[in-house]
Amino acid sequence: xxxxxxxxxxxxxxxxxxxxxxxxxxxxxxxxxxxxxxxxxxxxxxxxxxxxxxxxxxxxxxxxxxxxxxxxxxxxxxxxxxxxxxxxxxxxxxxxxxxxxxxxxxxxxxx
Amino acid sequence: xxxxxxxxxxxxxxxxxxxxxxxxxxxxxxxxxxxxxxxxxxxxxxxxxxxxxxxxxxxxxxxxxxxxxxxxxxxxxxxxxxxxxxxxxxxxxxxxxxxxxxxxxxxxxxxx
Numbered sequence: 608x609x610x611x612x613x614x615x616x617x618x619x620x621x622x623x624x625x626x627x628x629x630x631x632x633x634x635x636x637x638x639x640x641x642x643x644x645x646x647x648x649x650x651x652x653x654x655x656x657x658x659x660x661x662x663x664x665x666x667x668x669x670x671x672x673x674x675x676x677x678x679x680x681x682x683x684x685x686x687x688x689x690x691x692x693x694x695x696x697x698x699x700x701x702x703x704x705x706x707x708x709x710x711x712x713x714x715x716x717x718x
Numbered sequence: 719x720x721x722x723x724x725x726x727x728x729x730x731x732x733x734x735x736x737x738x739x740x741x742x743x744x745x746x747x748x749x750x751x752x753x754x755x756x757x758x759x760x761x762x763x764x765x766x767x768x769x770x771x772x773x774x775x776x777x778x779x780x781x782x783x784x785x786x787x788x789x790x791x792x793x794x795x796x797x798x799x800x801x802x803x804x805x806x807x808x809x810x811x812x813x814x815x816x817x818x819x820x821x822x823x824x825x826x827x828x829x830x
Contacts, residue, residue, distance in 0.1 A: 615758070639816045650808055650821035651761070694760070696818075704749040704768070704814035705776070710760035 610634060613695050613709035620685045620716050627681040628712045630695030639698035640671055642680050644691045645711065651694055654680075685716045720744050724809050724822035731799040731829045739794040739825050741809030749812045750792040751776075751819065752784060754805040761808065767792055768814075799829045 613630045620626040632640075640657035655662065657669040657678050668681040682689055695709035722743045731737055741750065748769050753761040763776030767786040781803060783795045792811075796803060806826050810819035 611760075641818050643818075650823050652821070653818040656818065698816070704812050704817070705751070705763060705766060706819060708753075708761040710758055 609709075610707045611695055611697050611709035613712045615710060616713040616715075618712065618714045620682075620689075620714060622685060622687060622716055622718055624685050625681065625683050626685060626714060627679060628693070628714075629677050629679045630709050630712075631675075631677045632695075632697045632707075633676070634697070634699050634707075635673075635676060637697045637699050640669075640678050641696040641698075641706070642667075642669055642678075643694040643696055643708075645694055646691050651708075654693070682714070685714075687716050687718065690714060690716045722809055722811055722820050722822040724807075724825050726825060727823065728826045729828070731796075731827065733799060733801060733829060735799050736795070736797050737799065737827075738796075739807055739809075739827075741792045741794070741811075741822055742790055743792075743811040743820070744790065745811060745820065746789070747811035747813055747820075748789070749814050750786065751810045751812075752782070752792065752794045753808045753810065754778065755808060755824075756805050764794065764807075799827075801829045803827065804829045 642654040643651040644654045645651040661670045666683045670679045692711040751766040752764040765784040770789040809822040812819040
């Protein structure tokens with residue numbers, strides 16, 4: 608079983624619509640959680656950290672459910688520029704800062 | 719502010735050749751990492767370093783060696799390249815537990 612699992616998609620989303628997707632993680636002791644965005648043939652870039660209380664950054668909302676061991680990302684009012692692969696990232700407690708990456712969820716926003 | 723710089727950006731090697739990938743960061747980060755990314759598999763950690771002069775094995779270290787002689791540089795070596803090492807290699811640096819990484823733009827390596 609993979610440490611971090613994501614639905615690979617693609618999620619095809621009309622421009623202006625809302626899309627949400629989850630990621631599950633296997634290590635219950637994980638401490639830190641992030642969403643990264645990766646454009647085609649580019650490096651991953653930090654989108655947002657995920658806090659226990661949930662957090663919002665503009666049109667993006669991230670939630671953490673420790674009991675069920677999943678995190679979620681919701682994108683409201685989708686833009687064409689939101690088309691990308693979204694990587695779920697988890698940091699175990701004993702990690703020396705190491706991060707574990709999911710394989711990514713592809714989002715395609717269509718006009 | 720350059721962030722994390724990787725060189726080279728592209729390389730084609732013949733089986734059995736050697737090469738070194740260079741990663742340089744100017745953010746004074748203690749922690750540096752080398753990942754490889756293959757289709758459908760996500761990023762997998764090859765080696766990492768928690769400070770100058772230290773290195774440690776990650777998830778897929780076989781066939782690779784690393785060195786961190788200076789805090790700002792982290793080198794990844796392939797002593798005898800194999801086709802299975804065809805991949806995109808990303809270097810990253812960070813402040814450690816609880817913080818995210820900054821990635822370099824990647825090195826696309828093909829071994830024929």
